[in-house]
Amino acid sequence: MIRLIDVYKEYDNGTKALKGVNMRIDDGEFVFLVGPSGSGKSTVIKLITAEIAPTEGRLMVNGYNLNNISPRQVPYMRRTLGIVFQDFRLIQKKTVYENLSFAMRAIGASSRELRRRIPYVLQLVGLEQKADRYPGQLSGGEQQRVAIARALVNNPSMIIADEPTGNLDPQRSLEIMMLLERINELGTTMLVVTHEKNLVNRFDKRVVAIENGRIISDKTGGYYNGEKI
Amino acid sequence: MARRFDAGYYFSEGFHSIFTHGFMSFAAVCMIVACLLIMGSFSLVAVNLNDMLGDLEDENQLAVYIDDSYTEEQARALEEELKAVPNVTNMTFVTRAEALDTYQQSHNNVELFEDLPDDVFRDRYYVHIADIAQMAQTKANLEQVEGVGDVVAAVEIAEGFVLVRNIATGVALVLVGILLVISLFIIANTIKLATFYRREEIAIMKLCGATDGFIQWPFVVEGLILGLTGALVAFFVQWGLYQLVGKVIIQGNGLSLVTMIGYTTLIPTILPVFCGVGALIGVGGSLLAIRKFLQV
Numbered sequence: 001m002i003r004l005i006d007v008y009k010e011y012d013n014g015t016k017a018l019k020g021v022n023m024r025i026d027d028g029e030f031v032f033l034v035g036p037s038g039s040g041k042s043t044v045i046k047l048i049t050a051e052i053a054p055t056e057g058r059l060m061v062n063g064y065n066l067n068n069i070s071p072r073q074v075p076y077m078r079r080t081l082g083i084v085f086q087d088f089r090l091i092q093k094k095t096v097y098e099n100l101s102f103a104m105r106a107i108g109a110s111s112r113e114l115r116r117r118i119p120y121v122l123q124l125v126g127l128e129q130k131a132d133r134y135p136g137q138l139s140g141g142e143q144q145r146v147a148i149a150r151a152l153v154n155n156p157s158m159i160i161a162d163e164p165t166g167n168l169d170p171q172r173s174l175e176i177m178m179l180l181e182r183i184n185e186l187g188t189t190m191l192v193v194t195h196e197k198n199l200v201n202r203f204d205k206r207v208v209a210i211e212n213g214r215i216i217s218d219k220t221g222g223y224y225n226g227e228k229i
Numbered sequence: 230m231a232r233r234f235d236a237g238y239y240f241s242e243g244f245h246s247i248f249t250h251g252f253m254s255f256a257a258v259c260m261i262v263a264c265l266l267i268m269g270s271f272s273l274v275a276v277n278l279n280d281m282l283g284d285l286e287d288e289n290q291l292a293v294y295i296d297d298s299y300t301e302e303q304a305r306a307l308e309e310e311l312k313a314v315p316n317v318t319n320m321t322f323v324t325r326a327e328a329l330d331t332y333q334q335s336h337n338n339v340e341l342f343e344d345l346p347d348d349v350f351r352d353r354y355y356v357h358i359a360d361i362a363q364m365a366q367t368k369a370n371l372e373q374v375e376g377v378g379d380v381v382a383a384v385e386i387a388e389g390f391v392l393v394r395n396i397a398t399g400v401a402l403v404l405v406g407i408l409l410v411i412s413l414f415i416i417a418n419t420i421k422l423a424t425f426y427r428r429e430e431i432a433i434m435k436l437c438g439a440t441d442g443f444i445q446w447p448f449v450v451e452g453l454i455l456g457l458t459g460a461l462v463a464f465f466v467q468w469g470l471y472q473l474v475g476k477v478i479i480q481g482n483g484l485s486l487v488t489m490i491g492y493t494t495l496i497p498t499i500l501p502v503f504c505g506v507g508a509l510i511g512v513g514g515s516l517l518a519i520r521k522f523l524q525v
């Protein structure tokens with residue numbers, strides 16, 4: 001579960017990225033976070049992953065209170081989250097399988113756990129045939145599937161995706177969204193940042209709209225719930 | 230999920246990392262070797278001088294001559310007072326008759342020296358001291374004692390040795406200090422380079438929830454391997470160098486005055502010290518470089 005209560009974020013250079021954001025995401029939900037460029041979407045994500053700290057306001061992530069979390073606890077908080085980026089962030093010199101095992105090893109998983117978990121996750125994202133390929137030998141959509149598999153491999157309770165389809169054509173984007181929907185149906189909470197109206201409107205999900213650092217709408221249905229389109 | 234100390238993983242990561250920036254690793258090892266060699270060479274000189282100084286302390290004693298006017302009884306009575314002088318460890322009393330005997334014997338009973346009256350010699354103590362560096366002071370103190378005529382001691386030789394030893398030790402210490410700092414700096418830069426090569430992987434590890442310890446260990450192992458490699462290379466080079474110097478000294482002078490301790494007898498000291506310093510530089514350098522990862 002995620003809770004943001006009256007969160008403000010002012011960057012060092014004085015930019016006020018968030019101006020009093022309240023948001024609550026319960027376990028099992030699928031939430032689109034939408035808004036124009038510069039509205040503060042990535043800032044929300046970085047606050048949740050404890051990459052940055054809020055200037056003001058309270059922040060809870062999966063039982064961790066980020067306002068007074070100790071640095072030693074941050075890695076354990078992050079293990080409850082799987083994070084996916086627009087630019088995939090795969091290790092180019094490692095194969096698909098190695099990219100996943102790298103993520104599992106990073107939190108101290110054993111070889112047995114690796115052998116059990118990785119084939120399952122690869123099958124879930126439809127890449128079981130390409131385990132030995134390098135990222136450079138895969139299409140953009142496939143690379144993003146690897147990134148999603150990596151986010152999933154440590155069995156987080158929530159996946160956070162910041163513009164996961166930003167680099168993909170509409171057809172691949174749709175496939176990725178459907179994959180995320182499927183993963184959500186299997187029980188993983190999903191927070192997806194995007195500004196692709198058409199894509200959002202194809203799914204009947206909760207949509208939180210942010211503009212200029214404030215939440216301007218939070219409803220189930222289409223992008224901005226049709227109010228501004 | 231299990232939290233274990235996966236030594237195999239840290240070792241293989243650290244080991245492979247060395248070769249991704251081979252030249253820098255090579256430079257770092259060379260630096261450690263140079264540091265240890267200079268440190269080792271000066272220490273060996275100091276150790277050998279100390280050893281020779283030890284011989285000197287055994288042989289070299291102060292001769293304390295008792296005033297002519299004192300009877301043997303009176304001379305013997307001075308023992309307690311002489312013993313109370315600081316730095317004096319033990320002494321032997323030799324009467325003038327005994328001294329004459331020894332003298333005549335050492336001159337093969339040459340006729341010229343026979344029939345010498347024994348009052349040519351004086352009663353004397355041969356005094357041993359603890360610290361040769363304080364010989365001059367001890368000599369002066371002994372001379373203060375009532376009834377002591379002269380004190381004869383090879384103060385200059387003792388002081389010369391002590392001076393050379395002190396200089397060697399001082400120079401060694403300063404050089405070692407400077408070189409340690411330089412080596413630490415080089416290692417730190419090598420590891421910094423390693424973290425730069427792996428910044429992408431580090432970012433992903435953090436994202437996945439890797440602890441700082443987990444991220445750091447491979448770099449610590451890398452530093453350790455570099456340090457120990459340098460130590461081993463330095464150990465063998467030092468060995469060769471020492472033998473070479475030994476040969477030159479034996480050929481260069483017939484003086485048996487200069488004696489050298491065998492390298493093999495020094496190995497139990499040199500090897501652990503080299504490895505210890507190498508490991509310290511390696512681990513210290515890598516910790517210095519990855520300190521920033523301590524903060525998330």
Ligand SMILES: Nc1ncnc2c1ncn2[C@@H]1O[C@H](COP(=O)(O)OP(=O)(O)OP(=O)(O)O)[C@@H](O)[C@H]1O
Nearest residue numbers: 011012013015017036037038039040041042043044
């Ligand atoms: N590190 C930073 N330092 C200073 N200002 C920043 C920083 N990161 C973001 N900002 C500013 O904060 C505001 C919100 O940025 P943010 O990245 O959250 O927007 P976004 O909604 O993700 O935009 P986009 O859709 O383009 O990714 C912007 O004005 C941006 O310029």
Ligand SMILES: [Mg+2]
Nearest residue numbers: 041042043162
């Ligand atoms: Mg963004």
